[in-house]
Amino acid sequence: MTTKAQDGSAPVILWFRRDLRLADNPALNQAYATGRPILPVYTHDEGAGVRAAGAASLWWLDKSLRALATSLAGRGATLILRRGDAETQLRRLIDETGADAIFLNRLFEPAAWTRxxxxxxxxxxxxxxxxxFNGSLLARPGSLLNGSGGPYKVFTPFMKALRARAEPPAHTNGPRAFGGAPHVAGxxxxxWGLHPTRPDWSGGFDWAPGEDGGIAALHRFVTEGLKDYADGRDRPAQAATSRLSPHLHFGEINPWRAWIAARDAADAGTVAPDQADKFIAELIWRDFSAHLLHHFPTLPDKAFRPEYDAMPWREDEAGFTAWTRGLTGYPIVDAGMRELWATGMMHNRxxxxxxxxxxxxxxxxxRRGEAWFWDTLVDADLASNSQNWQWVAGSGAxxxxxxxxxxxxxxxxxxxxxxxxxxxWIPELARLPARWAHAPWEAPPEVLRDSGVRLGATYPRPIVDHARARDRALAALKTVTAERQDAAAD
Structure with a gap:
């Protein structure tokens, strides 16, 4: 058993998780305020009942940890890396150094919270x-409750409550220098093998993980994309989205910093207030998802509205495979799925x-789509991923x-x-006139021929007729409606 007495000279452990930054890091600030030597540590724990990160997330984690280690080294500290059960590794570190306190920013997903x-x-x-401490969200889950004392299940009241009650923390840059900590092997x-090999599929990943990359992405967005955000965010050919989501997920930037940057741009008159408000609403939606998951732990696995678990889903392996590979025959769908595979990201719309x-x-x-996104998105986030898939499915809050x-x-x-x-994203259609590019099967034969498109050969025909599929989906909805009526009758 590890037993330590409180010692004013003993080092303290700063346990990094998804807060891979030095600025605006409450756990770091509080650890530094003790005046004791700080031992920064990251534990890679894959067996704690917490959902294992997907391949694209591991790619990002690799680069983000390297960036954090470099930042810490520049301030005189070494990032200690330990792989294995988190508690075991923390106890080892305590035994090796005499540390008697641990500072951390909380994870609010139910399994991580319990662990x-x-x-x-x-x-x-x-x-x-x-x-x-809370270093990842605008408001700590549990701090915003409705008039009945329960969690909000509707976004607009949640947003109003957060805007009214949440207070931005003061901006901090983190300590200029660390010192005095004992050397510890890591x-x-x-x-760890986080970067893919055999093959390395990340060649198209055009990202700069790490705190500096997050700050640069925020600056670029506020000066370029924010001014047309409300409309531009729906136009996938435009560079109007923030590209901040992976930086936010890994805690390379505090969401309050993004909020304040948008608000300051509006106050300065460089962007219209409604553009900033739209972006801030998206930050709040991220919080809304996190709060829902914290209060409703089954969100990733079960329909939030339980009657939707009666939906008569189909087993269609050929269709699912075509979807994952961007070969459905519907260009906007296929372009999105190919963008995802090539870059680890997909446009929001x-x-x-x-x-x-x-x-x-x-x-x-x-749930099958959510699992695919979990593995292939660099910004895969359990709360946002689950909530957004359920939003589309009609089963969510x-x-x-x-x-x-x-x-x-x-x-x-x-x-x-x-x-x-x-x-x-679909070079097979590059020569097809735009009027036909979203429905190439409707193009005249001579247009297809002149564009080098051979349906069923160079580009697939649609794997499903949308009009018929729509009718089938609405018929399936009746199963849910019947389940709802039966529940009401009971």
């Missing part, structure tokens, strides 16, 4: 102080289109109604009218 609470309880029983990050296609055109369980079924042709024509996005 951390159990670790803290056992360590405190052995005389180790454990102090946790793992070599290369040995297109995410809704491809999700609707899987759920409603193919009638495949949303404050969700889009299931009968809202996106037409992939008209969605493409509306939001990618010149087909620039489609042609970027």
């Amino acid at each position: 951390d609470a159990d670790i803290a309880h056992r360590l405190k029983a052995d005389g180790i102080e454990c102090r946790g 793992d070599d990050l290369d040995d 297109v995410r809704m289109i491809v999700a609707s296609f899987l759920i409603k055109d193919l009638l495949i369980d949303w 404050d969700a889009s109604p299931y009968f809202r079924i996106f037409n992939p042709v008209t969605q493409g024509q509306k939001f990618d009218a010149e087909a620039r996005y489609v042609k970027r």
Whole structure:
């Protein structure tokens, strides 16, 4: 058993998780305020009942840890890497150094929350102080409750409550220098094998993980993309989205910093207030998802509205495979899925289109789509991923109604009218005139011939007829409606 007495000269452990930054880091600030030597540590724990990160997330984690290690080294500290059970590794570090306190920013996903609470309880029983902070969200889950004392299930009241009650913390840059900590051996990050090999599929990943990359992305967005955000965020060919989501997920930037940067741009008159407000609403939606998951732990696995678990999903392996590979025959869907595979990211509007296609055109369980996104997105986030898939499926909190079924042709024509996005990701259609690019099967034979398109050969025919699929989806909805009526009768 590890037992330590409180010692004013003993080092303290700064346990990094998804807060891979030095600025605006409350756990770091509080650890530094003790005046004791700080031992920065990251534990790679894959067996704690917490959902294992997907391949694209591991790619990002590799680069982000390297960036954090470099930042710490520049301030005189060494990032200690330990792989294995988190509690075991923390206890080893305590035994090796005499540390008697641990500072951490909390994880609010239910499994991680429970694991951390159990670790803290056992360590405190052995005389180790454990102090946790909110370093990832605008508001701590549990701090915003409705008039009945329960969690909000509708976004607009949640947003109003957060705007009214949440207070931004003061900006901090972190300590200029660390010092005095004993040298402790750690793992070599290369040995963790987070970067893909055999093959390395990340050649198209054009990202700069790490705190500096997050700050640069925020600056670029505020000065370039924010001014046309409200409309531009729906245009996949435009560079109007923030590209901040992976930086936020890994805690390379505090969400309050993004909020304040947008608000300051509006106050300075460089962007219209409504553009800043729209972006801030998206930051709040991220919080809304996190709060929902914290209060409703089954969100990733079960329909939030339980009657939707009666949906008669289809087993369609051929359809699912075509969807994952971007070979459905619907260009806007295929472009999105190819963008995802090539870059680890997909445009927000297109995410809704491809999700609707899987759920409603193919009638495949949303959980399969969520799992694919989890593995392939660099910004895969358990709360946001689950909530957004359930939003499209109609089964989530404050969700889009299931009968809202996106037409992939008209969605493409509306939001990618010149087909620039489609042609970027589907080079087979690059020479096809834009008027036909979202429905190539409707193009005259001579147009297809002159464009070098051979349906069924160079580019697939649609794997499903959208009109018929829509009817099938609405018929499936009746199963849910019947389940709801039966529940009401009971």
